[in-house]
Amino acid sequence: MTQPYVKHTIEKGIATIEFFHPAHNSLPGDILAKLANTITETGQNDEVLVLVVKSGGDRTFCAGASFKELISIENEQEGEKFFSGFANVINAMRKCPKFIIGRVQGKTVGGGVGLAAAMDYTMATKFSAIKLSELNLGIGPFVVGPAVQRKIGVSGMSQIAIDANSFYSPEWARDKGLFTKVFETTEELDEEVQALAEQLCGYNPEAVKEMKQMFWRGTENWDELLQERAKISGRLVLSSFTKEKLKRFK
Known part of the structure; x- marks a missing residue:
């Protein structure tokens, strides 16, 4: 498919949510809003015991926010609304009372790193290098920063945020705690995601809800933050710096 989408299926307690955009899964505001709403609604469904969040395509999990929308921002209100897109998805995952498994099959950049960090248990393939490129544009990974820092610490966060030109290997991300496991193939990844999802379906939903709240304790102010x-x-x-940078990229 070449058209952007967010879709989901529910089977035997497992909700699988998939997003896609033909521009390397770089996500515009409407897709981010649909993703946030789908996570919220699915998490509230009593038939759902665990969520799996994935993207379409082979080698890119998420290239961050839509560059087309980024360059069209004309005032601070539009800018705030634009950058709120990933914030709303991260907060939807944070508040979801079910565990969320992240399935990362390829490279992830910027906001995509924030999505991977906001999952409760994220697995990846050997193709899933990560990069926080925002500082290259004169912006900085402010919105996704809390989620990334929560997973890999201040040291890891500052390393990839400052070295904004470099991709870091999935093994690096695993060693820092962003990914739990790294697989050779997407097929192996999918088998492990399915096995873990089925395992989680056998847990007490009330215990899962309490554990989720425990894991995310200290983030209650994230709506405002x-x-x-x-x-x-x-x-x-x-800023003039960022506008000039965007002209070059355009």
């Missing part, structure tokens, strides 16, 4: 971060990025994207 990520919105504040979106405002920072929305202001910086209008």
Whole structure:
């Protein structure tokens, strides 16, 4: 398929949510909104015991936010709304009372790293290098920063945020705690994702809900925090430095 989409299926307690955009899964605002809403609604479904979040395509999990929308921002309000897209998805995953398994089959950049970090258990393939490229544009990974830092610590977060030109290997991401396992093939990844999802379906839903809250303790202010971060990025994207950078990329 070449058209963007967010779709989901529910089978034997396992909800599989898939997003796709032909531009290397770089996500515009409408797709991010659909993804956030789908995660929220699916998480509230009593028939669902575990969520699997994945993307379409072979070698790119998510290339971040839509570049086309980024270059069209004309004021701080538009900027804040744009950068709120990933914030809303991260918060939807944070609040979901079910465990979320992340299935990362390829490279992930910027906001995509934030999505991978906000999953409760993320597995990947050997093709899943990561990069936080925002500083190259004069912005910085402000919105996804809390989720990434929560998973890999201040040291790991600062390393990839400052070295904004470099991809870091999936093995590096695994050693830092972003990925739990790295597989040779997508087929092996899918087998392990399915096996874990089936295992989680056998757990007490009440215990899972309590554990999820325990794991995310200390993030209760993220609705406000990520919105504040979106405002920072929305202001910086209008800077002369960033405008000049965007012209070159365009």
